[in-house]
Amino acid sequence: MMPLDGTVITPQISDAYQPFLKPSRYKAVKGGRGSGKSHFFAQAAVVNCAAVLGTRVVCIREVQKTLRESAKRLIEDKIETLGAKGFKVKNDEIETPGGGVIIFNGMQDHTAQSIKSLEGFKVAWVEEAQTLSKTSLELLRPTIRIDDSEIWASWNPRSAGDPIDAFFSGEHPPENAIIRHINFDQNPWFTSVLKAERIYDFESNPHRYAHIWLGEYEPMVAGAIWDRATLHANRRREAPQLERILVGVDPAITSPETNARGTPDYHGIGVAALGADDRGYVLEDASRQGGPKDWAERTIATFDKWEADAVVVEVNQGGDMVKHTLQSYRRELPIIEVRATRGKHVRAEPISALYKLNRISHVGTHRELEDQLCRFTNHGYEGPSGESPDRAEAIIWALSELFPALTQSTQKMNHEENFPVVEGAWMG
Ligand SMILES: Nc1ncnc2c1ncn2[C@@H]1O[C@H](COP(=O)(O)OP(=O)(O)OP(=O)(O)O)[C@@H](O)[C@H]1O
Numbered sequence: 001m002m003p004l005d006g007t008v009i010t011p012q013i014s015d016a017y018q019p020f021l022k023p024s025r026y027k028a029v030k031g032g033r034g035s036g037k038s039h040f041f042a043q044a045a046v047v048n049c050a051a052v053l054g055t056r057v058v059c060i061r062e063v064q065k066t067l068r069e070s071a072k073r074l075i076e077d078k079i080e081t082l083g084a085k086g087f088k089v090k091n092d093e094i095e096t097p098g099g100g101v102i103i104f105n106g107m108q109d110h111t112a113q114s115i116k117s118l119e120g121f122k123v124a125w126v127e128e129a130q131t132l133s134k135t136s137l138e139l140l141r142p143t144i145r146i147d148d149s150e151i152w153a154s155w156n157p158r159s160a161g162d163p164i165d166a167f168f169s170g171e172h173p174p175e176n177a178i179i180r181h182i183n184f185d186q187n188p189w190f191t192s193v194l195k196a197e198r199i200y201d202f203e204s205n206p207h208r209y210a211h212i213w214l215g216e217y218e219p220m221v222a223g224a225i226w227d228r229a230t231l232h233a234n235r236r237r238e239a240p241q242l243e244r245i246l247v248g249v250d251p252a253i254t255s256p257e258t259n260a261r262g263t264p265d266y267h268g269i270g271v272a273a274l275g276a277d278d279r280g281y282v283l284e285d286a287s288r289q290g291g292p293k294d295w296a297e298r299t300i301a302t303f304d305k306w307e308a309d310a311v312v313v314e315v316n317q318g319g320d321m322v323k324h325t326l327q328s329y330r331r332e333l334p335i336i337e338v339r340a341t342r343g344k345h346v347r348a349e350p351i352s353a354l355y356k357l358n359r360i361s362h363v364g365t366h367r368e369l370e371d372q373l374c375r376f377t378n379h380g381y382e383g384p385s386g387e388s389p390d391r392a393e394a395i396i397w398a399l400s401e402l403f404p405a406l407t408q409s410t411q412k413m414n415h416e417e418n419f420p421v422v423e424g425a426w427m428g
């Protein structure tokens with residue numbers, strides 16, 4: 001892969017990456033954080049362009065809003081540290097020796113037509129390939145078509161259902177592919193800052209550790225009624241025209257001191273909407289910690305931000321106090337009260353069914369909320385001990401109200417009168 005142009009360049013390549021130093025149609029590296037994936041491919045791009053005049057490389061992401069999100073900066077650093085000659089860094093691309101170029105593209109910005117502009121490229125490097133959509137992968141593969149062209153992919157695995165994992169790790173991996181799983185322990189340049197972060201997760205975040213640092217799929221709970229693949233498959237970058245926007249609120253009932261884990265619970269605050277296309281859209285997880293003032297203010301600010309139609313609250317735990325607290329901050333706030341007569345997972349089930357039918361899209365990624373959803377089972381919530389799934393509950397309330405046919409047994413209460421309330425009294 002890397003004939004060097006004589007004496008100038010000595011790339012730093014660890015043992016784990018040696019298998020990639022020969023030509024191959026596909027080169028795929030997956031693994032946990034800090035395993036050297038980006039540095040390796042950035043370096044490989046520079047070395048290839050230095051070695052073969054006129055080489056054209058495209059660095060691809062599914063979504064690239066700005067060049068700052070791209071590998072451009074890293075490639076510039078590699079040109080510098082390698083002392084590679086004949087490169088010219090421009091605003092949005094890098095000219096390479098002999099009339100070649102390195103460009104940076106977001107697949108979402110391409111159409112079936114515009115992707116053809118990449119046909120003359122020798123290398124396509126897909127960074128953060130776990131987010132690559134099926135459509136993008138299908139568009140890209142036959143586009144990179146010149147003799148000996150290569151497709152490189154680097155990613156942190158999330159789910160076996162992600163298109164990149166299905167492609168390289170599924171039943172029919174492509175021929176002529178070098179595929180490796182490489183973690184931090186094979187990166188000789190793993191920094192002390194990264195080491196401290198890793199140890200923090202090992203000790204304080206054990207259920208996420210294997211995913212973050214060992215490149216394993218995101219933790220799944222046996223019998224979970226939400227799954228990552230469905231969440232990812234339906235994810236959208238933008239919401240369509242929206243018909244009705246609701247803010248769901250599920251304040252934590254414990255005060256910081258009484259929480260079983262000794263850490264303050266989050267107050268669940270989530271925004272969901274019904275689209276003109278009759279699908280549901282999860283717009284924001286605005287959950288936060290703090291006292292009643294904190295969650296009430298955040299709820300109202302969120303309501304204003306989205307110009308929402310109403311706030312959906314649950315009445316059983318704190319009586320009417322959730323409503324009263326909110327209305328003590330804004331008297332005319334439209335509130336829909338729902339009474340929970342059944343267990344958490346029973347309320348969650350019909351909503352998870354909507355997700356399975358591809359009727360709900362998350363707009364953007366809401367990691368903590370999605371973690372909670374994926375820990376609901378038919379028997380209840382199986383989160384870290386003591387954790388209450390407040391983020392998920394808030395969204396489930398809002399979606400239940402948006403899709404009322406599903407949740408008929410949830411009794412709605414309409415109080416016309418407003419009661420004066422003492423700020424935060426119910427929190428004790
Ligand atoms: N070839 C190299 N030369 C010098 N330093 C390197 C090299 N490879 C990796 N490093 C160091 O290791 C760190 C992690 O490498 P890199 O960013 O490539 O990992 P990654 O697998 O892309 O991580 P992430 O999954 O977080 O994107 C870098 O910030 C850098 O400090």
Ligand SMILES: [Mg+2]
Pocket residue numbers: 037038039
């Ligand atoms: Mg990286």
